[in-house]
Amino acid sequence: MSVKTFLLPDLGEGLTEAELVRWLVAEGDTIEIDQPVAEVETAKSMVEVPSPYAGTIHELHGAEGQMMLVDAPLFSVLEAGSSAPSPAAAPAVREVAQSYREEERAGAVAPKGEGSGNVLIGYGTPEGLAATQRKRRPRSSMTTSDGNGAVLQSSVRSAALVISPLVRKLARDRGININNVSGSGADGLILRSDIEAATATAAPATVVAASSPAQHTSPEDATAKDSGIASGASPVSGIDARSGLPVATRTPIAGVRKAIATAMSRSRSEIPEATVWVDVDATNLLQMRSAMKTSDPENTPGLLAFIARFVIAGLIKYPELNTRIEHNAAGDAEIIGFDGINLGFAAQTDRGLMVPSIRNAQDLSARGLNKELSRLTEVARAGKATVAELTSGTFTLNNYGVFGVDGSAAIINYPEVAILGVGRILDKPWVVDGALAVRKMTELTLAFDHRVCDGGTAAGFLRFVADAIENPASVLADL
Known part of the structure; x- marks a missing residue:
């Protein structure tokens, strides 16, 4: 067998x-x-x-x-x-x-x-x-026989054999004394599955008591405790203790939503973020693309591909925004620059907001970027994007105009240092050559990490992209 x-x-x-x-x-x-x-x-x-x-x-x-x-x-x-x-x-x-x-x-x-x-x-x-x-150092052991010819080995240990801190945390959260758990791994190594098994066999009251260290209790918590309800949990009757309203749903924060929540929380807590924005006249870009589509409809890039090309050119001119902050072995912060640009873009899917990235985007034309935008959007929505495609970005472009909004104070996609948002394009009155005209207007918003650059650099990058959108032919001639 x-x-x-x-x-x-x-x-x-x-x-x-x-x-x-x-x-x-x-x-x-x-x-x-x-x-x-x-x-x-x-x-x-x-x-x-x-x-x-x-x-x-x-x-x-x-x-x-x-x-x-x-x-x-x-x-x-x-x-x-x-x-x-x-x-x-x-x-x-x-x-x-x-x-x-x-x-x-x-x-x-x-x-x-x-x-x-x-x-x-x-x-x-x-x-x-x-x-x-790795080979582990043998531990003290005693060998005996079970009487049927099989050799049994019992190990004598003074402390639980655990390598992963995640296993220790899981045991602590579930109120399991890790020293009482028998490990099923090599040499008695305790795995997550062993903690799961110990949790299943432990008495519920014991687990709750062990996982609730003494701490200060607020009046709301005291009320919940007196009524037999843990703080933040719903009572058996289905009435929320804090609001007094019936609980309609209870959805675990897991999978993609958990990853998004963790990244956004780290972004807000760790990055000293600043935001700059500008209104942009996109009329010339739309006219240029319309003329291209008339002559070659099958190979005309979308608007986002053109904007992505302008963003890449801007990052080459202002490389401070294509960086990442890491800490070295001594704990000191360092700004890590890259020889290349992995351009991430936000893609809404049934599983949440995904940010696949185009590797070495600086090597692609607007047509090449358009193909990659289409391909990665499809694989992200199908849930088939690889880990590398979803985690290797160095700068993010977010087209939230597709949702019908004009602007947004976007949260930086941690651990990157900047994100550019593009609002919807719509007709607005605008002064052109001293005269009022109806133009195709959009808003660009740049959120950036103030640790890597000052407002002058951020404004310079934003103005570069805005000028490229307003005068696309002259910029594309140099790309």
């Missing part, structure tokens, strides 16, 4: 959970190597998880719609030629998932022996994992 229990891998840098959207197989199905088994949604994208083994699906370890923690069992495969295990059989072998960085390293070495020859999304092959794992 050989049952492989596959653990949910880290499908992107630092992700700790994913929503199980859909099973692509059922228990008892026969599968091949690399066959997709499940579709999961992370904070970054929708991902199909393939199996590194052929055989029969023995068990599916979650329900559709359930949030699954990284390193928690996802599915078990009974390998070809094996019989179904009996209840008294030894526990199944659990395949430990690789991290995203380990996956990239595994791709540089051809795997050998058992398992898929491919480096799969988020995990890689068993041999690749073995090559990257």
